[in-house]
Amino acid sequence: MNFEQLRALLAVVDEGTFEAAADELRVSPSAISQRIKALEASVGNVVVRRTVPCTATEAGAVLLRMARQVALLETEAIEALGAGDPGQALLPLAVNADSLATWFRPVLREAAGWQDTILRLQLEDEEHTSDLLRGGDVVGAVTAAPRAVAGCRTEKLGAIRYQPVAAPDLLERFTRLRGGRRVVEWSRMPVLRYGPKDDLQNKFLRARGVEQLPAAHQIPSSEAYLAAARAGLGWGLVPEVQMGESLAEGSLEIVVADGHRDVPLYWQVWKLGSARIERLTAAVHRASASLLSAAPGR
Amino acid sequence: MNFEQLRALLAVVDEGTFEAAADELRVSPSAISQRIKALEASVGNVVVRRTVPCTATEAGAVLLRMARQVALLETEAIEALGAGDPGQALLPLAVNADSLATWFRPVLREAAGWQDTILRLQLEDEEHTSDLLRGGDVVGAVTAAPRAVAGCRTEKLGAIRYQPVAAPDLLERFTRLRGGRRVVEWSRMPVLRYGPKDDLQNKFLRARGVEQLPAAHQIPSSEAYLAAARAGLGWGLVPEVQMGESLAEGSLEIVVADGHRDVPLYWQVWKLGSARIERLTAAVHRASASLLSAAPGR
Numbered sequence: 001m002n003f004e005q006l007r008a009l010l011a012v013v014d015e016g017t018f019e020a021a022a023d024e025l026r027v028s029p030s031a032i033s034q035r036i037k038a039l040e041a042s043v044g045n046v047v048v049r050r051t052v053p054c055t056a057t058e059a060g061a062v063l064l065r066m067a068r069q070v071a072l073l074e075t076e077a078i079e080a081l082g083a084g085d086p087g088q089a090l091l092p093l094a095v096n097a098d099s100l101a102t103w104f105r106p107v108l109r110e111a112a113g114w115q116d117t118i119l120r121l122q123l124e125d126e127e128h129t130s131d132l133l134r135g136g137d138v139v140g141a142v143t144a145a146p147r148a149v150a151g152c153r154t155e156k157l158g159a160i161r162y163q164p165v166a167a168p169d170l171l172e173r174f175t176r177l178r179g180g181r182r183v184v185e186w187s188r189m190p191v192l193r194y195g196p197k198d199d200l201q202n203k204f205l206r207a208r209g210v211e212q213l214p215a216a217h218q219i220p221s222s223e224a225y226l227a228a229a230r231a232g233l234g235w236g237l238v239p240e241v242q243m244g245e246s247l248a249e250g251s252l253e254i255v256v257a258d259g260h261r262d263v264p265l266y267w268q269v270w271k272l273g274s275a276r277i278e279r280l281t282a283a284v285h286r287a288s289a290s291l292l293s294a295a296p297g298r
Numbered sequence: 299m300n301f302e303q304l305r306a307l308l309a310v311v312d313e314g315t316f317e318a319a320a321d322e323l324r325v326s327p328s329a330i331s332q333r334i335k336a337l338e339a340s341v342g343n344v345v346v347r348r349t350v351p352c353t354a355t356e357a358g359a360v361l362l363r364m365a366r367q368v369a370l371l372e373t374e375a376i377e378a379l380g381a382g383d384p385g386q387a388l389l390p391l392a393v394n395a396d397s398l399a400t401w402f403r404p405v406l407r408e409a410a411g412w413q414d415t416i417l418r419l420q421l422e423d424e425e426h427t428s429d430l431l432r433g434g435d436v437v438g439a440v441t442a443a444p445r446a447v448a449g450c451r452t453e454k455l456g457a458i459r460y461q462p463v464a465a466p467d468l469l470e471r472f473t474r475l476r477g478g479r480r481v482v483e484w485s486r487m488p489v490l491r492y493g494p495k496d497d498l499q500n501k502f503l504r505a506r507g508v509e510q511l512p513a514a515h516q517i518p519s520s521e522a523y524l525a526a527a528r529a530g531l532g533w534g535l536v537p538e539v540q541m542g543e544s545l546a547e548g549s550l551e552i553v554v555a556d557g558h559r560d561v562p563l564y565w566q567v568w569k570l571g572s573a574r575i576e577r578l579t580a581a582v583h584r585a586s587a588s589l590l591s592a593a594p595g596r
Binding site: 014015016020023026053088090097100101105108109111112115118119120121122123167170190196197202212213215216217218219220221222223224227228231232233 | 388409420421488510520526530
């Protein structure tokens, strides 16, 4: 096993194909192929699934994780020694879409000042970002999972507070007077979801005793989801911090006053004595402290 | 083969798991499993890969496409006959992220008035949305591919014009005076990409003769990409229609005046006599006509 082979593995998984990996490392695709085969021979296991995009096998994930740690340690050692150009270190991170659309933005602004680091963000549902950490795909993740992945540490960040909101027209169409009380017809009012993994709205509906769940429009972008809610396509749970002037100007209304849901978030990051990881962690905490609610129970 | 089996196939692929499909159709997971097995027995082929998420096999894709057409035709026939409640029809669509962030938004506003239709958007790179059409995942797609997928028709929409932009600070840091001329150090200035499939910036650099491509920060959200450019994390190609006041207020500068790239877009949609597909197609054309540049060569 050598550094070149590990770098080839990293590039294949990060870029998705042998050709793109070759481009990234400025070698020929056959050189990439030889390095991966040599790596596989030395560990006695297939490490890359030749799918589109290529993914690491279970054995490959162990190596991938090691390869990222080695790459980061190598860069920082060269820096410490003043031994030539260390180049830029790659920090792959997993972030949920609503975080990237809101409180995580200041981290990008801070990173603009780090000329020694390249950020590679991956979007994933907060319930699943820790899988990317476990699989060696990323070094840090914003996650809803409080339990640390092996080899990682976990730190509370705070919670995203979601409010059930709808455009006034839509809400009026699905509100009835019953015995003098206004009742929302939850089983009929159209609903928005971010994607197949987004269960937030259905959980909300089940908690209110709604048995027949309405079909959901799917809008897989935080900003477009908010725009769809404002346009009256459906109601949805939207981060309070994202709503801006929508409530004040009357383009959105909160459907029920006691209906907010808090999604506590954690920062999970590899245990590794790396200055870049510590600097990133500090930036994540600064951003979350100013924009997230205190987590329930903290 | 029967309607129930096809509906089970649709739900498994759209929801990703047998459990979620059971939830969607309000039956037990074992009922879903039996229907899929019966379908597989009747066509003599495995139709669903039992992965997470579940995907259609090649044989399954043929059925999936048929199932979506049957579901839509059934709904519209029940409507035409006035025979009971037709329910809402599901229109799965593939859209590229930059379209959803810009000119596609009015389509969502129009759809808010269609109480008989549920939109399921999937985000995909415009070079790959036609694969989703081919695989039976979606009925319509915004795509960069002008050649119609079998069974589809294709219509020009116009082009997204991308401008190479950077924050003034970043640009100044990577501009040198050489023989009295200002020269941008393309091989050193950090660059932003949307994801591994986003080759727009590298194509731009290669066209300018840059051989050593800089490492790219990855920001997989159109809005966050723009925010990262404004924050000075890197330069990037940003849709003109998305920049708003960024140029006027000075938070972004166009790096080179003749550097824009036009990405022509097409609307590909199934050939099927469906009123919903025609209404959607008209909405897509209205939105693109007001917000996209005329496509080169049109």
